[in-house]
Amino acid sequence: MANNGLFSRFFHRPYILSCTAVVFSTLLLSACGGGTTQVVQTPMPAPVDTSPITYSGPVAATADVQQFKLALWDNISGKERCGACHVQDQQSPYFARNDDVNLAYSAANNLVNLRSAQDSSLVAKVAGGHNCWLASASACADIMTTWINNWAQIENTANKIQLEAPMAKEPGANKNFPADSRLFNETVYPVLETYCANCHTNSASIPISPYFASSDIDEAYEAAKARIELDTPANSRFVGRLRDEFHNCWSDCASNADALITAIQAMADGIDVTQLDASLINSKALSLFEGTLATGGGRFEKDLIAKWEFKTGSGSTAFDTSGVEPAINLNLSGGFSWINGWGIQLVNAKAQGSTSSSKKLHDLITATGEFAIETWLVPANVTQEGPARIVSYSGGTDKRNFTLGQTLYNYNALLRTGNTDSNGQPALSTADADEVLQASLQHVVLNYDPINGRQLFVNGVFTQDSDSIEASDLSAWNDSYAFALGSEVSGDFPWAGSIRMVAIHNRVLSAEQVSQNFDVGIGQKFFLLFDISELSGINQSYIVLETSLYDSYSYLFSEPFFISLDENADISTLALKGMRIGINGREANVGQVFKNLDVRVNSNEYVAGEGQALSRLGTIIPLEKGAEQDEFFLTFEVVGEQSNVRIEALPSAPATSVDLVPQAQIGMRDFAEINASMAATTGVSTNNSSVKAAYEQLKQQLPSVTQLDSFLASNQMAVTQLAIKYCDQLLESSSLRGTFFSGFDFNQAASSAFINQDRALIFTPIMQGIIGQNIGNQPDTNAVISELDALTDKLSDCSGGKVCDANYTKTIVKALCASALGSAALTVQ
16 A cells, blocks of 8 residues: 555554542532522532642753653642642642652652653653543643653654454444424424523524524524434433533432433334345445544744644634643633534634733743744635634734634734834735635745745645745733634624634744644544454454544545555455445435545555555545444445446436526626725735725625626726725825826816826826726727817816815825726726
């Protein structure tokens, strides 16, 4: 198999959960729905001493002890962490003792695995909730892993993934959710509507997602599916929340759980079992979490100072797991939701850190004078403007240290330096024609250093957009700003989309490091090993697909390869043809890109320990019951000597074509094109405050489509008003005015300016700069000049006591400019 990087990545083994500390607490039970319950008051906990430990014991005996102190001990020795217990004369082991760091080092060595930090006992303890200092045990485990890696001074180089054979099982008979919500409406929904509608609806006073009690039955049904287990109702998430977690019981939790089991069982009884088609040639089956975890590792993070991976999956806090203090934990507000497989989705939402913790970015970045912002994201669309704020460290709509934003198909980088203003302008933007920003999963890196200035990378590739502003230092940065994702700190300029990961480095990433981090990918991924040993005749043979939750509604299957876990297996020629993905007892009805697979596994292409690649394609399969319950398998048309060749049905005869009304060969520029064209022809920037305000006001009235027959009188009025604003700013700027209308004296009064001076000094720039020259289809030059001449005569007629001073001279030229700029010469294309 060609080296496709599948075996050159780290992977995290599942954390071993354990806990040695016993914390006595009481549960406060409350119900969102009807009914009452006894409430037990929980006493307020005593305040925790978070003051840092001042070490005054013996100095570190070796360089490794000193590295242990700096990387791990300094972070865990506080009284709010391990230093509360694991110190001398208290709870063994004494790895956080503060009297002698050398003795603490000796104790810690027995609790860490410096070659595989994630397998350390310290990580397992906090992963189990033992003295985790955050609301998320997984976040504590990630941070502890980082600190141990920092002690070991291990960079995230690639490790070989050890594929683990899952337990072989046949695809089972499954009960699948009906397409319509009728049965749900008759059984489970009445219980949810009665007792959960005060919270789990979008119309609640404090809406709590998911909305499985929504008044819209279809919305409720979709939200409830992942929380209902049809094959074993008692294992449903709804039941567990009541029975095991005592969440919002409306009376007695056990009886409430039983009521839900009864309702789910009634729904399940009304659904026929889906039996696997006996004619299929199928592999063994497994679920997502029975695969080999293939996430993490291989990333370059040597200079990481902040990182958000959004692993928590619930709550309103996104934890900074970089391990660099202080952690910038982000408070989520507005229309946000968590994405399965790690990530957050934002719609008019914001994730913001405190100004005090955000100061870390100021201090650590200004110290080096360079940085990199790295993110995996999915823009919701390509129509967002503002620019819409994706990642921002700012103090308001016009004050910032840096911002990564979106304008239509472009990424924008705003950065405050000695050569830009307080708003980070002028911005660096990707080229309009490249349209690098797409509404798909993208890896985006913004680099800045004093030599190269701002650079943008998308999907591992430099965009080739050069920074026109000379690089400078970052001494103008303000340390009182706040870090935010998804909007300005004020809530303005919101960005819609999904963010899967954000990392801040206080050094730039080289092109090789950007490519390396892109290749590693993002999210929680698994290698699913589909057993085909009985079909192939090759011992311990598998088809392996890299699989992940693409979003909250689908799975991504990609890059299948064949492998035998038996090192001594005889890899003879094996035909594989027509592979399809099955889910819950039947083949998926969409996403079958591997059905055209037609390959032969053979000893020449097979690499021991790595296998043989079958395809570089990937596909999306809809999520049905949820990641915990969905069961996958593969089917084949041909495997070795076995075959079940499919005959595709002939497609329906195409409908008789109908002659359409001929389309015009010309069209109109849309609102964005008109704005950009006016800026290009006049030289006035689209970011000019007066122009920008007028554009935002008129944008809805400007043409939104390019069909000529859709152009209305109201569109022309908006075009004219915008043209007037551009020409006004052109004439009010002495530098722009002098460049555009070179040689014309604007200090002369209007009564004489157009008599004493050659009008060609006005007409020629308009013709060359706005109307255009040497174009296949354009207005007749003489006719346009004749119109401009007549308009000038009319406007410069100073009879009747009209004030015709030098200011009026500029007004006349503004009118001449706007008459050309707002004409069909610019709007028609």
